[in-house]
Amino acid sequence: MLKKIASRLGLIMFVAVILSVSACSSDTNGGKDTEAIEDWEDGFVEDSSAKPVDTDTVDKASEQLDPITLTVHYFAQDDFTLPVLQKAAEGYTKNHPEVNVVWKLHPRTQPVKLDQLMEPGEAQDLYWIENRADLQDFIADGLVQDLSSYQSDMGGDAYYDSLVSSLMVDGGIYGFPIVNSSMMIFYNKKLMTGDSMPTLNWTYENMIRSVRTIMQQQQLKTGLEQGGLLLLPAGQSYGGDPLNEAMTKLELNAEFRQGLSVMLDALNVDKISGDVEAGASSYTNQFSQGEVPMMVGFSQQLRDVLTLMPDVDIAPFPAGAMKQQGAGTIEALAVSKKSEHSNQAIEFAQYMSGSEDANIVYANEHVTMPLVLSDKVREAWRSSFKDPTMADRLEYIVKTNEGNLFSLNGAPGYGDAAMRLQILALDVVDGQAGKSFTANAKFDEELDRINADWAMAQEKAAKR
Numbered sequence: 001m002l003k004k005i006a007s008r009l010g011l012i013m014f015v016a017v018i019l020s021v022s023a024c025s026s027d028t029n030g031g032k033d034t035e036a037i038e039d040w041e042d043g044f045v046e047d048s049s050a051k052p053v054d055t056d057t058v059d060k061a062s063e064q065l066d067p068i069t070l071t072v073h074y075f076a077q078d079d080f081t082l083p084v085l086q087k088a089a090e091g092y093t094k095n096h097p098e099v100n101v102v103w104k105l106h107p108r109t110q111p112v113k114l115d116q117l118m119e120p121g122e123a124q125d126l127y128w129i130e131n132r133a134d135l136q137d138f139i140a141d142g143l144v145q146d147l148s149s150y151q152s153d154m155g156g157d158a159y160y161d162s163l164v165s166s167l168m169v170d171g172g173i174y175g176f177p178i179v180n181s182s183m184m185i186f187y188n189k190k191l192m193t194g195d196s197m198p199t200l201n202w203t204y205e206n207m208i209r210s211v212r213t214i215m216q217q218q219q220l221k222t223g224l225e226q227g228g229l230l231l232l233p234a235g236q237s238y239g240g241d242p243l244n245e246a247m248t249k250l251e252l253n254a255e256f257r258q259g260l261s262v263m264l265d266a267l268n269v270d271k272i273s274g275d276v277e278a279g280a281s282s283y284t285n286q287f288s289q290g291e292v293p294m295m296v297g298f299s300q301q302l303r304d305v306l307t308l309m310p311d312v313d314i315a316p317f318p319a320g321a322m323k324q325q326g327a328g329t330i331e332a333l334a335v336s337k338k339s340e341h342s343n344q345a346i347e348f349a350q351y352m353s354g355s356e357d358a359n360i361v362y363a364n365e366h367v368t369m370p371l372v373l374s375d376k377v378r379e380a381w382r383s384s385f386k387d388p389t390m391a392d393r394l395e396y397i398v399k400t401n402e403g404n405l406f407s408l409n410g411a412p413g414y415g416d417a418a419m420r421l422q423i424l425a426l427d428v429v430d431g432q433a434g435k436s437f438t439a440n441a442k443f444d445e446e447l448d449r450i451n452a453d454w455a456m457a458q459e460k461a462a463k464r
Contacts (some may be wrong), residue, residue: 003134003414013056013378014244014245018343022109024430026071029391034091039246041246043441044459053246053258056074059159059382063086063313064277065098066098067098067099067100067318068098068100068102068341069100069101069102069123070098070099070125070288070341070345070348071102071104071122071124071125071126072104072125072126072127072333073104073106073118073126073127073128074103074104074105074106074128074129074130075106075107075108075114075128075129075130075134076413077107078317079365080300081300081367081368082103084365084368085178085352086103087351087361088270088352088357088358088362089348090362091351091355091357091358091361091440092348092352092355092358099344100376101348106118106414109198111281112116113134113137113141113145114129114134114138115137115138117142122339123339124143125142125336125339125340125341125345126334126335126336126339126345126348126349127333127334127335127336128178128331128332128333128334129175129332129334130179130329130331131333135174135175135332136412136461139174140211140461143337143338144174144175144334144335144337145174145335145346146174146175147171147174147175147176147335147346147349148171148172148173150346150350151164151176151431157372157373157374159372159373159399160354160371160372160373161409162402163177163330163371163397164177164291166330166407167330167332168409172200174257174332174334175329175332175333175334175335176332176350176352176353177331177332177353177371178331178333178349178352178353178371179329179331179341179361179414180328180330180368180369180370180371180398181299181300181309181328181330181331181368181369182228182298182300182326182328182394182397182401183233183296183297183317183326183327183328184297184299184302184315184316184317184396185198185294185296185317185324186287186294186295186296186297186312186313186314187293187294187295187296187306188287188293188309188312189311189313190213190290190311190313191290191292191293192210192292192293192294196210196214197210197215198294198313200208200315200316200396201324202318202319202351203258203313203317203318203319203320204234204237204262204266204320206318207224207271208262208270211224211266211272211293211294212225212272214293215272216283218363220291220292220293221274222273222274222286222291222292223263223272223292223294224272225273225286225294225295226273226297227267227272227273227285228273228297228425228426228429229294229296229327230263230317231260231263231264231422231426231429232260232264232405232425233317233325233327233404233419234259234260234263234318234320235252235255235256235257235260235404236259236320236325236404237259237319237321237322237323238255238256238258238259238320238321238322239252239254239257239258239259240253240255240256240322240323241403241408242256242421243408243410245390246409246411247409247410247411247414248411248454248455248458249451250417250421250447250450250451250454252447253317255321255322256323257296257401259320259321262320264425264428268428284408285437288305290309292313296319297327299328299366299368300366300367300368301370302366303366303367304366306385307447310386313390313393314390314393314397315393315397316393316396316397316400317397325400325403325404326398326400326401326402326404326408327401328369328398328401328404328406328407329406329407330407333352333353334351336418351438353371354371355357355372356374356376356377359371359377360376360377360380363377363380363381363384363391364380364384366384367402369398378391405418410459411461412458412461413453413458413461414454416454416457417451417454418451418455420450422449424443424446424447424450425444428443
């Protein structure tokens with residue numbers, strides 16, 4: 001029993017990371033600082049009506065500026081992404097020697113609001129927040145600025161605009177995209193050859209057939225590690241969003257349930273992820289040992305996987321009857337209304353999100369995906385891989401993430417509801433091993449309970 005709980009918690013905790021989506025509500029003022037703009041060196045506007053000043057004059061005067069410390073508060077340990085962000089920030093401080101950036105972790109060990117973890121009176125300039133509910137708390141408490149007017153010249157392409165749109169609620173934008181995480185399928189080219197190899201436009205039927213064939217031919221017990229993470233993307237690829245039009249309730253149409261059925265049958269009947277019924281989760285390390293053909297993974301693993309396993313390649317999530325739906329999250333860097341250096345904090349956030357220099361760091365480090373895909377960033381991305389076409393596949397993958405379940409801007413409490421839907425789907429894997437999936441009364445009763453709890457969360461948020 002303990003092994004079963006531990007294995008399930010490992011997968012659920014991973015899903016919790018995936019559901020860390022930065023979203024917001026609709027403050028219109030944002031408390032923007034009205035001080036004169038000091039530095040346009042990085043090419044960003046302070047707001048839609050501002051005009052750049054002579055950068056040469058600013059560069060000559062920079063040595064005379066008073067020292068500034070920008071404190072970035074974050075609330076979840078992330079040993080993969082933090083060093084990459086710190087490296088990108090070095091490009092900003094190199095051009096702004098008067099600025100020192102401090103990253104301060106406030107680990108949450110009990111269920112309290114994040115602002116309660118910070119000491120009274122300490123400097124608050126920026127917040128790196130990974131969780132939708134936590135960011136909504138910051139907005140409701142009036143702690144973060146509406147940055148809508150600062151977005152006009154950022155990115156410069158539809159790709160960046162799509163990332164920004166995931167942070168928009170009620171016409172307000174409360175953060176700059178800073179971390180672009182994506183899920184993908186890793187596969188071992190030694191075990192998957194010929195017609196069994198994934199393609200960019202493969203389908204769930206193609207994937208399941210290939211895994212079954214390889215498992216039979218090579219007498220493998222597992223063909224796809226972490227296959228349970230495909231459940232909700234499969235549903236969405238067949239039936240679209242599992243939400244009503246107001247985005248206040250989970251509603252699984254017949255097509256969404258069909259997609260769930262396709263993937264659940266592959267797990268329950270074909271057992272492509274091994275014997276999950278017995279509590280042996282598909283979350284193992286057999287793929288890294290070269291014993292399993294495929295693994296559902298995420299971008300934070302990319303550097304280590306490619307370093308340790310040179311015969312590994314990547315593929316997008318398969319397509320369903322409606323579309324090809326990937327999965328990923330966009331985290332944001334929010335600017336505090338309490339900042340005493342508001343203009344500098346906004347400019348730093350702009351640099352970290354939209355500058356080519358910062359995005360070249362992201363491209364080279366193979367941990368988080370670039371946010372801007374200019375020609376210069378694309379070339380750096382391609383050059384960073386032994387096989388330059390790896391970057392092309394990654395670009396294809398991240399573009400399939402638009403509109404994915406984990407980045408939908410549902411009503412307050414949506415993140416918890418989506419988590420519980422994922423757990424419910426995994427419960428079906430445990431409870432119906434060897435049987436085809438059917439949306440029975442028990443499944444729908446639990447779905448009703450999730451919606452009832454979500455409705456209560458929305459009522460509570462409305463009273464704040």
